[in-house]
Amino acid sequence: MTSKEIIHKAIRLEPTPRLPVSLLSAGAWTLNRNGLTLEQALNVSPERFAEVVAQTNELAGCDMVWPGSGYHNLAIRGAGGRIKFRVKGTPDVQEPILRGDWAAASLNTRRVQDDPGVRLLANAARILVRQIGAHTLVGTSQWAPFTLGGLAFGVERLMRSIHKDKPAVHAALEFAASLCYDYLEPFIDAGVEMISLADPTASGDLISREQFNEFALPYIQRVATKIKARGVLVTVHICGNTTNRLDRISVAGADIMSVDYKVSLADARRILGGKAAFAGNLNPVAIMQKLTPEGVAEASRASIAAAGPGPGYILMPGCDIPPSVPLENVQAMVQTARGFAPGGAHPPQPTS
Amino acid sequence: MSNQPETLYRALSDAVVGMDEEKTRQLSEQAVQTGVDAYTAIEQGLVDGMNRAGQLFETEEYFIPELLLCSDAMYAGLDVLRPHLKRDHSVARPKVVIGVVEGDTHDIGKNLVKIMLEASGFETIDLGRDIPPKRFVEEAVKHEAQVIALSTLMTTTMDGMAEVIQLLRQAQLRERFKVIVGGGPISQAFADRIGADGYSSGAPGAVKLVKQLVGVAA
Numbered sequence: 001m002t003s004k005e006i007i008h009k010a011i012r013l014e015p016t017p018r019l020p021v022s023l024l025s026a027g028a029w030t031l032n033r034n035g036l037t038l039e040q041a042l043n044v045s046p047e048r049f050a051e052v053v054a055q056t057n058e059l060a061g062c063d064m065v066w067p068g069s070g071y072h073n074l075a076i077r078g079a080g081g082r083i084k085f086r087v088k089g090t091p092d093v094q095e096p097i098l099r100g101d102w103a104a105a106s107l108n109t110r111r112v113q114d115d116p117g118v119r120l121l122a123n124a125a126r127i128l129v130r131q132i133g134a135h136t137l138v139g140t141s142q143w144a145p146f147t148l149g150g151l152a153f154g155v156e157r158l159m160r161s162i163h164k165d166k167p168a169v170h171a172a173l174e175f176a177a178s179l180c181y182d183y184l185e186p187f188i189d190a191g192v193e194m195i196s197l198a199d200p201t202a203s204g205d206l207i208s209r210e211q212f213n214e215f216a217l218p219y220i221q222r223v224a225t226k227i228k229a230r231g232v233l234v235t236v237h238i239c240g241n242t243t244n245r246l247d248r249i250s251v252a253g254a255d256i257m258s259v260d261y262k263v264s265l266a267d268a269r270r271i272l273g274g275k276a277a278f279a280g281n282l283n284p285v286a287i288m289q290k291l292t293p294e295g296v297a298e299a300s301r302a303s304i305a306a307a308g309p310g311p312g313y314i315l316m317p318g319c320d321i322p323p324s325v326p327l328e329n330v331q332a333m334v335q336t337a338r339g340f341a342p343g344g345a346h347p348p349q350p351t352s
Numbered sequence: 353m354s355n356q357p358e359t360l361y362r363a364l365s366d367a368v369v370g371m372d373e374e375k376t377r378q379l380s381e382q383a384v385q386t387g388v389d390a391y392t393a394i395e396q397g398l399v400d401g402m403n404r405a406g407q408l409f410e411t412e413e414y415f416i417p418e419l420l421l422c423s424d425a426m427y428a429g430l431d432v433l434r435p436h437l438k439r440d441h442s443v444a445r446p447k448v449v450i451g452v453v454e455g456d457t458h459d460i461g462k463n464l465v466k467i468m469l470e471a472s473g474f475e476t477i478d479l480g481r482d483i484p485p486k487r488f489v490e491e492a493v494k495h496e497a498q499v500i501a502l503s504t505l506m507t508t509t510m511d512g513m514a515e516v517i518q519l520l521r522q523a524q525l526r527e528r529f530k531v532i533v534g535g536g537p538i539s540q541a542f543a544d545r546i547g548a549d550g551y552s553s554g555a556p557g558a559v560k561l562v563k564q565l566v567g568v569a570a
Contacts, residue, residue: 028508089508092457092482155460159417160424163371206416206460239536285507285537322507322537 002135003063021337027070032323039085046123068140078112126190139194145219149176203240224253250275261318265306279314293332300336361396368401371421380432390436402471451479453512458505514546
């Protein structure tokens with residue numbers, strides 16, 4: 001059975017011959033470890049970009065790859081904003097684009113599709129789908145609307161406006177939802193089979209469950225509905241502690257909920273079991289970056305044990321990994337999953 | 353409302369914790385007009401309100417939106433009351449140079465720590481975000497700070513924190529400043545490894561940590 005079939009089975013909550021496993025995003029890790037900054041990688045050919053991703057995953061062995069991850073802020077550039085590229089890691093947004101007296105309706109979000117970077121990444125995704133898509137699931141990612149809206153509007157301004165000016169918040173989120181989908185559409189046209197919507201600003205560490213329900217969830221749901229209407233799967237990733245909002249994720253239409261290390265996998269199983277697949281939660285720094293391969297394998301086994309028996313669990317770091325994570329540590333995570341058959345003989349023993 | 357100062361202090365505290373910027377400003381003006389001690393109005397009113405907001409944040413009753421509005425109310429009151437501080441209350445506040453390290457523009461966490469430090473009587477020199485390591489050292493020297501507080505949310509920029517400490521060592525200034533670190537990917541183990549003086553997982557804890565490091569009573 002191929003990697004892709006295993007992921008599809010996990011999403012359908014069916015038993016798999018071995019545990020599914022993947023990195024989340026990993027765009028900066030992939031490119032930086034090949035000697036490319038994210039800015040330089042936008043100046044190579046789409047064929048070369050795709051080759052770097054494919055070759056890296058041949059070494060890593062993940063069931064999913066995410067070309068375009070790490071470039072979420074290109075959406076802001078594509079909508080007319082300024083971003084700054086870095087030698088290591090991902091580019092960041094320099095200033096909000098929704099300033100002063102703006103009207104979201106007047107901002108054309110479709111022009112994001114004309115950004116040369118977005119075009120290159122979508123072309124690279126198309127090549128990857130053709131080259132490895134038969135056996136490996138090819139996806140991409142973008143900020144979910146609440147986080148993208150925070151970047152466009154100014155995150156503190158968005159937070160204050162939750163109490164002081166709800167219509168402005170919703171207008172910013174309408175804009176962000178349009179921008180999010182318009183950014184993703186060329187990738188969907190290119191044939192990607194999974195979209196990851198990352199919503200760190202909607203974390204339980206930042207906003208309440210009620211605020212999540214009012215401002216984050218409906219817009220995740222709106223974008224997810226459009227994505228799924230195209231026959232594409234949806235992963236939702238939220239950083240930090242999301243335990244008190246996991247029950248809302250299947251409502252949002254997520255096929256996979258990716259949880260951070262602050263969420264107990266036992267809780268994730270209890271809340272999401274039977275409703276959506278879930279992935280996580282190896283600490284990207286304390287485990288993936290800092291431990292030895294043996295330590296990563298041990299931590300992976302602990303995560304598998306915590307997730308408990310039953311289908312629908314994917315071993316994954318709790319968030320994107322730093323560029324300096326050793327390849328051997330990623331391989332240790334992957335090998336641990338590949339050696340573990342849910343319901344099979346490897347420890348930890350399923351109890352049911 | 354009773355004319356007792358304590359009643360006014362409580363009202364100020366309630367206005368801050370109630371996120372009511374306009375009421376906090378009005379009550380602060382009332383405090384000035386009635387001649388109550390500005391320092392006590394700040395301490396027992398504004399700061400008390402911000403501390404209560406911090407406690408509500410720790411117990412997950414308040415989140416970032418609420419803390420930001422409480423801090424807006426506190427600063428509105430401070431703008432009114434500070435010019436009326438007697439001289440002995442307006443000098444010698446311990447100084448903290450604070451900023452987000454180079455490569456990172458996420459500054460909510462840094463801002464919260466700054467707010468809570470100011471509410472606790474510290475003077476902060478806020479360098480902002482995306483700050484090169486060298487600048488932390490230069491500003492700390494220039495302002496004769498006691499503490500350098502470094503923040504980052506991103507795993508890719510954590511190493512800038514270690515660089516600040518290396519620069520301090522190279523300049524033989526390491527002993528002059530306490531260095532604290534915080535932010536999403538940071539841990540006590542990371543702080544220990546790079547030789548920082550302290551780590552806190554949240555803003556209220558950061559204040560306790562700074563107080564401990566500079567020997568100010570909590």
